[in-house]
Amino acid sequence: MTPSRPKPLLSRVADAVYWMGRYTERAENVARFIGVNQNLMLDLPHGHGDQWQPIVDTTGDRAAFLSRYGAATEENVVRFLAFDAENPNSIYSCVLAARENARSVRDTISSEMWEQMNTLYLLISEQSRKPLPAVLPEFCHQVRFACHLFQGITHATMSHNEAWHFIRLGGMLERADKTTRMLDVKYFILLPSVSDIGTPYDDIQWTAVLKSVSGFEMYRKRFGRISPERIVEFLLLDAEFPRAVRYCMGLADQSLHSITGTRPGAFSCAAEQRIGLLRSELDFAQVESILKSGLHEFFDALETKMNTIDECILGDFFAQRPQTAGTAG
Amino acid sequence: MQFSSYDTQGFCDEMFDGAGSPRPHARLLLETVESLSDGQLLRYKHAAERLLLQMGITFNVYGDSAGTERIFPFDLIPRIVPAAEWDHIERGLKQRVHALNAFIDDIYHDQKILRDGIIPREVILSAVSYRKQCHGLNPPWHVWCHVAGIDLVRHRDGVYYVLEDNLRVPSGVSYVLENREVLKTIFPAVFEGLSVRPVTDYPSHLLEMLESLAPGAPGSPRVVLLTPGIYNSAYFEHSFLAQQMGVQLVEGRDLVVDGGRVFMRTTKGLERVDVIYRRIDDDFLDPEAFRPDSLLGVPGLMAAYAGGRVALANAPGNGVADDKVIYAYVPEIIRYYEGADPILPNVPTYLCWRPEDRTYVLGHLDELVVKSANESGGYGMLVGPHSTTRQQEEFAEKIQANPRNYIAQPTLALSRVPTIVGEHFEGRHVDLRPYVLCGKEIYVMPGGLTRVAMTKGSLVVNSSQGGGSKDTWVLAPAPSLREGQVQVQ
Numbered sequence: 001m002t003p004s005r006p007k008p009l010l011s012r013v014a015d016a017v018y019w020m021g022r023y024t025e026r027a028e029n030v031a032r033f034i035g036v037n038q039n040l041m042l043d044l045p046h047g048h049g050d051q052w053q054p055i056v057d058t059t060g061d062r063a064a065f066l067s068r069y070g071a072a073t074e075e076n077v078v079r080f081l082a083f084d085a086e087n088p089n090s091i092y093s094c095v096l097a098a099r100e101n102a103r104s105v106r107d108t109i110s111s112e113m114w115e116q117m118n119t120l121y122l123l124i125s126e127q128s129r130k131p132l133p134a135v136l137p138e139f140c141h142q143v144r145f146a147c148h149l150f151q152g153i154t155h156a157t158m159s160h161n162e163a164w165h166f167i168r169l170g171g172m173l174e175r176a177d178k179t180t181r182m183l184d185v186k187y188f189i190l191l192p193s194v195s196d197i198g199t200p201y202d203d204i205q206w207t208a209v210l211k212s213v214s215g216f217e218m219y220r221k222r223f224g225r226i227s228p229e230r231i232v233e234f235l236l237l238d239a240e241f242p243r244a245v246r247y248c249m250g251l252a253d254q255s256l257h258s259i260t261g262t263r264p265g266a267f268s269c270a271a272e273q274r275i276g277l278l279r280s281e282l283d284f285a286q287v288e289s290i291l292k293s294g295l296h297e298f299f300d301a302l303e304t305k306m307n308t309i310d311e312c313i314l315g316d317f318f319a320q321r322p323q324t325a326g327t328a329g
Numbered sequence: 330m331q332f333s334s335y336d337t338q339g340f341c342d343e344m345f346d347g348a349g350s351p352r353p354h355a356r357l358l359l360e361t362v363e364s365l366s367d368g369q370l371l372r373y374k375h376a377a378e379r380l381l382l383q384m385g386i387t388f389n390v391y392g393d394s395a396g397t398e399r400i401f402p403f404d405l406i407p408r409i410v411p412a413a414e415w416d417h418i419e420r421g422l423k424q425r426v427h428a429l430n431a432f433i434d435d436i437y438h439d440q441k442i443l444r445d446g447i448i449p450r451e452v453i454l455s456a457v458s459y460r461k462q463c464h465g466l467n468p469p470w471h472v473w474c475h476v477a478g479i480d481l482v483r484h485r486d487g488v489y490y491v492l493e494d495n496l497r498v499p500s501g502v503s504y505v506l507e508n509r510e511v512l513k514t515i516f517p518a519v520f521e522g523l524s525v526r527p528v529t530d531y532p533s534h535l536l537e538m539l540e541s542l543a544p545g546a547p548g549s550p551r552v553v554l555l556t557p558g559i560y561n562s563a564y565f566e567h568s569f570l571a572q573q574m575g576v577q578l579v580e581g582r583d584l585v586v587d588g589g590r591v592f593m594r595t596t597k598g599l600e601r602v603d604v605i606y607r608r609i610d611d612d613f614l615d616p617e618a619f620r621p622d623s624l625l626g627v628p629g630l631m632a633a634y635a636g637g638r639v640a641l642a643n644a645p646g647n648g649v650a651d652d653k654v655i656y657a658y659v660p661e662i663i664r665y666y667e668g669a670d671p672i673l674p675n676v677p678t679y680l681c682w683r684p685e686d687r688t689y690v691l692g693h694l695d696e697l698v699v700k701s702a703n704e705s706g707g708y709g710m711l712v713g714p715h716s717t718t719r720q721q722e723e724f725a726e727k728i729q730a731n732p733r734n735y736i737a738q739p740t741l742a743l744s745r746v747p748t749i750v751g752e753h754f755e756g757r758h759v760d761l762r763p764y765v766l767c768g769k770e771i772y773v774m775p776g777g778l779t780r781v782a783m784t785k786g787s788l789v790v791n792s793s794q795g796g797g798s799k800d801t802w803v804l805a806p807a808p809s810l811r812e813g814q815v816q817v818q
Contacts, residue, residue, distance in 0.1 A: 008595035010583050103385070104559050106568035107578040111384070118385045162596065259596070317596045 009162045015318040016101040017163050021170030023098035027091045028147035029178040035140030040208040052077040057185045059089050083128045095124045110157040120146040165255035176248035184299040213243040233287035246282040253279045271312035341744040354411045357522050377511045402797030404748045408779040412806040419773045421673030426765045429650045431666040433473040437463050448658050457703050458648030468644045475642035477765040483744035490676045496651040501778040503566035508800040525802040526775035532573035538768035542640035543603040550603035552576045557625045586629030591639045604640040611645045653702040653736050681732040690737040694721040697737040758782045775803040
C-alpha cells in the first residue's frame with residue numbers, strides 16, 4: 001500500500017476556518033477592552049474618566065459609532081460594541097459570524113469545537129435580548145472564557161492539520177492587529193497628560209493598557225516598573241508574550257509554512273513573502289529607534305503591512321481559480 | 330410517571346394490546362420507566378433537549394426575525410419492533426426497492442412495462458420527475474436508487490402499509506443515530522435486557538456503498554457529499570453524515586467540471602472527485618441540464634455523469650418512481666419484475682385522473698386524505714376528517730383543474746405510541762421510515778425514524794408541520810438454544 005497523502009483542503013473551507021479564527025479572537029478582544037475600561041473608570045476620579053470613545057477608536061469604527069449614537073457614554077459604547085447587530089465588529093456580530101463559519105465547516109472541525117461555539121452563541125443571544133446586562137463585568141468575563149475555551153478545545157481536539165493552521169493564522173493576525181490598534185490609540189492619549197506623570201493615575205492608566213491585552217503580570221515579571229517605552233517594547237517586540245505583535249507574527253509565519261510546506265526562511269507565495277518580511281523586521285527592531293522615527297508612523301505602516309498580508313492570503317488560497325478550467329469556474 | 334391511566338382509545342398501540350395490557354416486548358421498558366423516581370423522566374427530557382440545543386441540532390423558525398432556533402421535538406419513549414415483525418418489514422422493503430430499481434432502469438431503456446400495458450404511457454410521460462435527459466444511462470448494477478426512505482404506517486388492523494416511497498433525497502437518518510445516542514445514556518439497563526439491534530454502523534454501510542459506485546478508479550476513490558448549504562433545513566444531517574463517513578462536505582461552488590471530469594477546488598489546486606452523494610434535488614443539480622437559474626449546482630455535472638466519469642447517488646431521474654400516481658402502480662410493478670405478490674401492501678389509492686375515481690373522491694372529500702402528486706413534507710395535502718368545508722371546496726377546484734396532480738387515500742387510523750405530554754403519557758400517532766441502501770446488494774438499517782404527530786389527534790407527522798421523532802428499537806431474534814444447553818429460569 002502506498003502511504004496516503006494528506007487530505008486536500010477546500011478553498012471555501014480554508015476561508016471559513018480562517019475567519020472563524022479571526023472572529024473568535026476579535027470577540028474576545030472586544031470583551032476584554034470593555035471589561036478593562038469599565039474597571040479603569042471605577043478607579044479614576046469623576047470628570048477625569050470619560051474615556052469610552054478611545055475604546056471605539058480601538059476597533060476602528062469611530063465614524064459608524066458617531067453617526068448612529070453620538071455621545072460616547074458608557075451605555076452607548078457598550079451597546080455598540082457588545083450587542084449591536086448592525087456593527088459588524090460587535091461581540092454579537094463576531095460570534096454570529098464565527099458560528100456561521102463554523103457551521104459551514106462542521107465536518108472539518110471537531111464536535112467539541114462546534115458545541116463550544118454554540119454555547120458561546122447561546123450565551124450572547126440570550127444576553128442580547130435583555131436590557132444592558134446589569135453585571136457587565138461578569139458578562140465580559142464569560143465571553144472571554146468562552147472564547148479561550150474554544151481556542152483550547154481547538155488546540156486539544158482537532159488534528160493540527162492544514163485547516164487548523166488556517167484557524168491559527170487567522171487568530172494570530174487578528175490578535176496582532178488588535179494589540180497594535182489598542183497601543184496606537186492609548187499611547188497618544190496617555191502621553192500628553194504630563195500633569196499626571198508621577199501621580200497614581202498615570203500608573204493606573206498604563207496598567208490598564210497592559211491589562212487590556214492580559215499583559216500586566218507578564219510585563220511585571222519582564223520589566224518591573226511601569227514605563228511607556230518598555231510597554232511599547234513589550235507589546236510590540238517581545239518574543240515570548242503571546243499577545244505581542246512579534247510573537248503573533250512568528251506563529252502566523254510558522255502556520256503559513258506548515259500550510260505551504262515551504263521550508264522556514266523561504267517563500268513560495270506572496271503572503272509568505274510579506275509575512276516573512278514583517279517578521280524579520282520585528283525580530284531585529286529596537287524600540288528606541290522606533291520611537292525616534294515616530295511611533296505613530298510605525299503603527300500606520302504596520303497596519304498597512306498587515307492588511308496587505310490579509311489580501312495576499314485571500315489571493316493565494318481562498319480566491320484561487322483553476323488554471324485549466326477556463327471559464328467553467 | 331405511571332402508565333396506569335394510559336388509554337389506547339381503541340387505536341392500534343405499539344406498546345399495549347387491545348385489552349390495555351403491555352405487549353410482551355414492551356414490558357421491560359415500561360417497568361423501567363415506572364420505576365424511575367418522581368420527575369426523573371422529565372429531568373432526562375430537559376437534559377436531552379439542552380444537549381440537542383448545544384449540539385446545534387436545530388432548525389430556524391420561519392418568520393421569526395430574532396432568529397430563534399428550535400430543536401426538533403424528540404420524545405424519550407421509544408417505539409419497539411419485535412424481531413419477527415421486523416423480519417417481515419425487511420423482506421418487504423428489499424423486494425420493493427429491488428422492483429423499483431428494475432422499474433426505473435426499464436423506464437430509461439426499453440420501457441417494456443409500458444409496452445406490455447401494465448402502466449399507461451401517459452402516466453409516465455406526464456410525471457414531473459420523469460427526466461428524458463436520463464434516457465440510456467447505465468448506473469452500476471442498474472441501480473438508480475441508492476438511498477431510500479420508505480414510509481410505513483400501521484393501521485387499526487395491525488398491518489404495515491407502505492404510504493410513500495421517498496427515493497430522491499430522503500432525509501432524517503441523522504436523527505435516528507442521534508436519538509439512539511441519547512436513549513443509550515438514559516436506559517442503559519433496558520438495552521442490555523432487550524438486545525436492541527445497533528444502528529451506529531449506518532455511516533459505514535453508506536460509505537462502503539458509495540465507494541463501490543466509483544467509475545473504475547483503482548485505489549481509494551474520493552467520495553464527497555454535496556449540500557445546498559447551511560441554510561438548508563437538512564444541513565445538520567449533511568454535515569453529520571460527512572463527518573461520520575470522513576468524506577468532504579462540498580457545496581456546488583466547490584466543484585468544477587473540466588475536460589469531462591469533476592474536481593474540487595482546494596488550497597493546492599484541483600482535486601479529482603469520483604463519487605458524489607448529492608443531497609440536492611435533480612432540478613438544481615446542473616444549470617446546463619436542468620433549471621438554468623440554479624446557483625446551487627455544478628455546470629456540466631450531468632455531462633460528466635453521462636460520460637461515466639463520476640457517480641451520482643441517488644441517480645438523477647429516479648424520482649419517476651416516487652411520483653404519487655405511479656406509487657399506486659407499485660404492487661403491479663412488483664408483480665411484473667419480481668414475479669411475486671408484494672410482501673408489504675400499498676394503501677388503497679384513488680387516482681383523480683380516472684373519471685370514476687375522481688367522482689368518488691369529490692363525493693368523499695370529508696373522509697379521504699388528498700395529496701398532490703409531487704409535493705412532500707406534508708404540504709399540498711388535505712386531511713378530510715380534520716378539514717373545513719371551505720378547504721374541501723378549494724381542493725375540489727384544484728382536483729378538477731389538474732386531476733393528474735392529485736391522489737386520494739382513505740384516512741388511516743395510524744398506530745400510536747405513548748408520548749410524554751406535560752407530566753403524563755398520552756397516545757400519539759406515528760409512522761415509520763426505515764432506510765434502505767442499495768448498491769450491489771440491498772441493506773436495510775434495523776430501525777428507522779419513527780415520526781410522531783405531537784399535536785393531539787393529528788395524523789400529520791412531518792417535521793415541517795409540528796411533528797417530532799422517537800427512537801425505533803428493533804429487537805434481535807432470540808438466540809435459539811443450542812443442543813445440550815439448559816435454560817435456567
